[in-house]
Amino acid sequence: MQIDSGFTFVLFGGTGDLSMRKILPALYEAHRAGMLSEHGKIVAVARHAADRDGYIEWVNSNVKTYVSKGGLDESVWQRFLERIAYVKLDLGKPEDFALLRDALDGHAGTRVFYLATGPSLFVPICRALASVGLNENARIVLEKPLGYDLRSSNAINDAVGEIFAEEQIYRIDHYLGKEPVQNLLALRFGNALFEPLWRREWVESIQITIAEELGVEARGDFYDNTGALRDMVQNHLLQLLSIVAMEPPHSMDSDSVRDEKLRVLRALKPIDTRDISKIAVRGQYHSGVIKGTSVPAYATEHGVKPQSATETFVALKVEIENWRWAGVPFFLRTGKRLAERVAEIVVNFRPVPHSALGAPALRPGANRLVIRLQPNESIRLYCLAKQPGEGMNLSSVHLDLAFDQFFKEGQMEAYQRLLLDVINGRLALFVRRDEQEAAWRWVEPILNEWAASNKPPKPYAAGTWGPAAASAMLAQHGTCWLEEEN
Known part of the structure; x- marks a missing residue:
């Protein structure tokens, strides 16, 4: 099923292992199958690559081996890469998030912020997004582990909940997408x-x-x-x-x-x-x-x-x-x-x-x-x-x-299904806070x-x-x- 409206998928930790092995391959497979709106954009956020060309080179070197078991279609792959923009950002500097806001200006549709980072960065990233007004009309995806125990989990959920409503928060467990x-x-x-x-x-x-x-x-x-x-x-x-x-x-x-x-x-x-x-x-x-x-x-x-x-x-x-x-x-x-x-x-x-x-x-x-x-x-x-x-x-x-x-x-691979559900606003396969x-x-x-x-x-x-x-x-x-x- 193709997504009708446009979207912007912002991937924090864009050069990380999870992004290379799971998230970008899943988005590519959705693109290859015609399940992504042609107006959908992917914005990778990291600090390792100097510019978009450097990031695309990184993706070409690290992602291709994880996509398309039946063989990679190079022309489809190149069209997928055209979707990708890159923002060099130091997550430890909240003032840098103005660069991300400017990069997203003019992108229509729902914004998805995927936090493929360590849990210690969840709250600082959410607060920095809110400081530049990027928490409106947005969905936030949190990877596990969400906390070390009940107390730390509640602390993260409380802080994120001050910025995003519960229906905006997608706590991902990829086994539920299998x-x-x-x-x-x-x-x-x-x-x-x-x-x-x-x-x-x-x-x-x-x-x-x-x-x-x-x-x-x-x-x-x-x-x-x-x-x-x-x-x-x-x-x-x-x-x-x-x-x-x-x-x-x-x-x-x-x-x-x-x-x-x-x-x-x-x-x-x-x-x-x-x-x-x-x-x-x-x-x-x-x-x-x-x-x-x-x-x-x-x-x-x-x-x-x-x-x-x-x-x-x-x-x-x-x-x-x-x-x-x-x-x-x-x-x-x-x-x-x-x-x-x-x-x-x-x-x-x-x-x-x-x-x-x-x-x-x-x-x-x-x-x-x-x-x-x-x-x-x-x-x-x-x-x-x-x-x-x-x-x-x-x-x-x-x-x-x-x-x-x-x-x-x-x-369909689990991450592909779950990412499409996030973009489409379907919460059934994501973990609610009380769970x-x-x-x-x-x-x-x-x-x-x-x-x-x-x-x-x-x-x-x-x-x-x-x-x-x-x-x-x-x-x-x-x-x-x-x-x-x-």
């Missing part, structure tokens, strides 16, 4: 087949995993002051949990969807600090081998303190205290330097109460739905079927919901307990699936992680 997450909503709320089963009577447990093969790379300084709980659980994993567990909204407008997600977050069973050791596992990777390559321990990574107690792995058992989900355990897991890069949601349905067909039908997980978010997006339904031949021997089979084969058009506060409030007891504890994170070898304690936690509930079954 195609399988959208299809999860379609499966649940568009089909009579799944929704009646989506409750405690039929669901035995749910797993949500975001695993990475990579370590901290060049982010050692940042990560060592953040950790996996803040970096992944408080936002990505709890957002996915709320999508999985939410009640049907009365419509798909932004507040209806976000109201239902908020109800889930507020229904999370509060953390009792006496139980943290039973429902939370934290780990830290040591040296190991991933795909034949030796990798170092976390504590020896650049920028990491040698005696660091920062967790690179978290596994949690979560419960939702409402009528739909009471008693159903949700297992969340994330980590770096794990055996595989994968993000998936696994819904394990209860086995049949009695089987005349033998033990496999009574096995936990005989019926399950696996929603794969990355690397290969897919949805797969597992069930039991009779093996060919004599006797009633059952075997697990699966039905693939192969959207890429059924729909001829390619899947964010509820998530921080729930994780804070764990953060505080770990900070006060003298116990180090449990070690695990790089290239494995994390500490054994994460498997033991599920074993106590008569289940296991999906890869352990295989």
Whole structure:
């Protein structure tokens, strides 16, 4: 769908890694697909390039490798570059923002300010924008992490909220823009087949995993002051949990969807600090081998303190205290330097109460739905079927919901969808302030307990699936992680 009105997309941190790998490639793909108004402009803001020519040279060198998996169309690329203007700006000098105001003068349509910077710059940038009158008829996009804890998150939200109204603020979580997450909503709320089963009577447990093969790379300084709980659980994993567990909204407008997600977050069973050791596992990777390559321990990574107690792995058992989900355990897991890069949601349905067909039908997980978010997006339904031949021997089979084969058009990348939603003014896939506060409030007891504890994170070898304690936690509930079954 093409955007009718013009827009100006202002990208702060225009030479940063996120801009090169995600934001500019997403805008290019939208341009290539004809989804951007021909009157739309992109204004990159940075201080590294001296002028527009220098910035375009930077973009040519750093962005091309991340666009168009099917091959780059050079003529389309050149027309995309024509959209880009550049403003050299020192973010530490509020007076420089007059240069940006002058550069935007005469640009019609909505203004989008994307803050692809560190969170410490969010408030100064917003205040500087307001000082030159650029907060009117504008939308502001805030990248994670938004704060270090509930207090710091509220401080940022309070300050930004003094300048921009809530409906102008887009707190981005790119997992909410992924195609399988959208299809999860379609499966649940568009089909009579799944929704009646989506409750405690039929669901035995749910797993949500975001695993990475990579370590901290060049982010050692940042990560060592953040950790996996803040970096992944408080936002990505709890957002996915709320999508999985939410009640049907009365419509798909932004507040209806976000109201239902908020109800889930507020229904999370509060953390009792006496139980943290039973429902939370934290780990830290040591040296190991991933795909034949030796990798170092976390504590020896650049920028990491040698005696660091920062967790690179978290596994949690979560419960939702409402009528739909009471008693159903949700297992969340994330980590770096794990055996595989994968993000998936696994819904394990209860086995049949009695089987005349033998033990496999009574096995936990005989019926399950696996929603794969990355690397290969897919949805797969597992069930039991009779093996060919004599006797009633059952075997697990699966039905693939192969959207890429059924729909001829390619899947839209998460950032592309979300950036188009910002420009179009659609808030449903962005995090509202009260959602964010509820998530921080729930994780804070764990953060505080770990900070006060003298116990180090449990070690695990790089290239494995994390500490054994994460498997033991599920074993106590008569289940296991999906890869352990295989």
